[in-house]
Amino acid sequence: MxxxxxxxxxxxxxxxxxxxxxxxxxxxxxxxxxxxxxxxxxxxxxxxxxxxxxxxxxxxxxxxxxxxxxxxxxxxxxxxxxxxxxxxxxxxxxxxxxxxxxxxxxxxxxxxxxxxxxxxxxxxxxxxxxxxxxxxxxxxxxxxxxxxxxxxxxxxxxxxxxxxxxxxxxxxxxxQAGTVNGDANGLHAPPPLPNGVKIEVGTMQQDEAGEEPDPEFRRRIEELAAREDFQTEDGQRELRHLVEDAISGLTQDGQGSATRRRLG
CATH class of the missing domain: 1.25.40.20 (Ankyrin repeat-containing domain)
Structure with missing residues (x-):
């Protein structure tokens, strides 16, 4: 111009x-x-x-x-x-x-x-x-x-x-995703996932969502995220184990549900 x-x-x-x-x-x-x-x-x-x-x-x-x-x-x-x-x-x-x-x-x-x-x-x-x-x-x-x-x-x-x-x-x-005079609105990127952990985001109907998340699992996640050593190697290792435990539990629940459907 x-x-x-x-x-x-x-x-x-x-x-x-x-x-x-x-x-x-x-x-x-x-x-x-x-x-x-x-x-x-x-x-x-x-x-x-x-x-x-x-x-x-x-x-x-x-x-x-x-x-x-x-x-x-x-x-x-x-x-x-x-x-x-x-x-x-x-x-x-x-x-x-x-x-x-x-x-x-x-x-x-x-x-x-x-x-x-x-x-x-x-x-x-x-x-x-x-x-x-x-x-x-x-x-x-x-x-x-x-x-x-x-x-x-x-x-x-x-x-x-x-x-x-x-x-x-x-x-x-x-x-609100813009910047004014270089000042940020306080939003920060979430911490990186540990190696070997991948999250996929998608959508589903409400009736497909299943039960509410396990309160105990939620509590353990929140406690781990609040720890000062969360970003350290030990903290990330615990997060990885926690996710693996959750996935293992979901797999077992899914197998049980499939068995019940076959028996029913």
Whole structure:
């Protein structure tokens, strides 16, 4: 997106405090000053961030971030550098609960955003996902069409270049997987499973669920997870044995039920 094109009002920032050679030397850089460099000098943004990396995840008063700006001005190199080199959350949201995907003006930019880990299912404060908002003649219907097509053929998780992070706060409950000014909402990934243990997730009808989990087994799991040595080799060994015991018990119960059915 060139500097000559129209810019949303929330992307405009004052340049009054920028002084020095060519008007671009910043004695005290701020997120507002960096946002103003994005349109024509994305390389200078990266240079400033190497000296002040904490600014990479900052947002202005409207929640507008460098990720949003890089997307608006179609600077894919800057966008990739923000995520890869400065660990900026690609799902950063602005005051409207919108990720940078809502700013994408070309299909190529939308592709890059999905590749670096932007979640296309996040909803803004109006309850819209990016494909829904952009599907308007005054927005980017071609990008919306691509996002709908991409949703029917999702990118495998292993092929994305950045994880889908779940952090941040917003007024929209559906958009709570974004990040605001780099702050997380306290959610953490569960501990890794011990070697040899695999969990498969699926769905079943309520009448297929069987009996409630064994209270004793639940208690043992909770006690083990609360122990300080849970992540140690001993703790993981006990977890593995506990899971094996549970599987063994289920197998025996299943065999007994099958026998009862045959005898009945």
């Amino acid at each position: 060139g500097a000559a094109q129209s810019v949303p009002s929330k992307t405009l920032h004052t340049l009054a405090s920028i002084r020095g050679t060519n008007g671009l030397s910043m004695a005290t850089p701020s997120i507002d000053l960096l946002l103003n460099l994005v349109p024509d000098h994305p390389d200078r943004v990266v240079t400033q961030l190497r000296s002040h990396p904490s600014l990479a995840s900052q947002q202005d008063a409207h929640g507008y971030s460098l990720v949003h700006a890089a997307t608006s001005y179609n600077h894919t190199d800057l966008l990739r550098a923000l995520v890869r080199d400065f660990a900026v959350d690609p799902n950063t949201i602005d005051e409207d609960g919108e990720t940078a995907l809502f700013n994408a003006e070309t299909v190529d930019m939308a592709k890059v955003l999905l590749e670096i880990g932007v979640n296309p299912e996040l909803r803004n404060t109006d309850g819209q996902i990016a494909a829904e908002k952009l599907d308007d003649e005054d927005e980017q219907p071609l990008v919306a069409a691509y996002l709908r097509e991409a949703a029917s053929h999702p990118i495998p998780e292993s092929s994305t270049s950045a994880p889908d992070r779940t952090s941040g706060t917003t007024t929209s409950s559906s958009a």
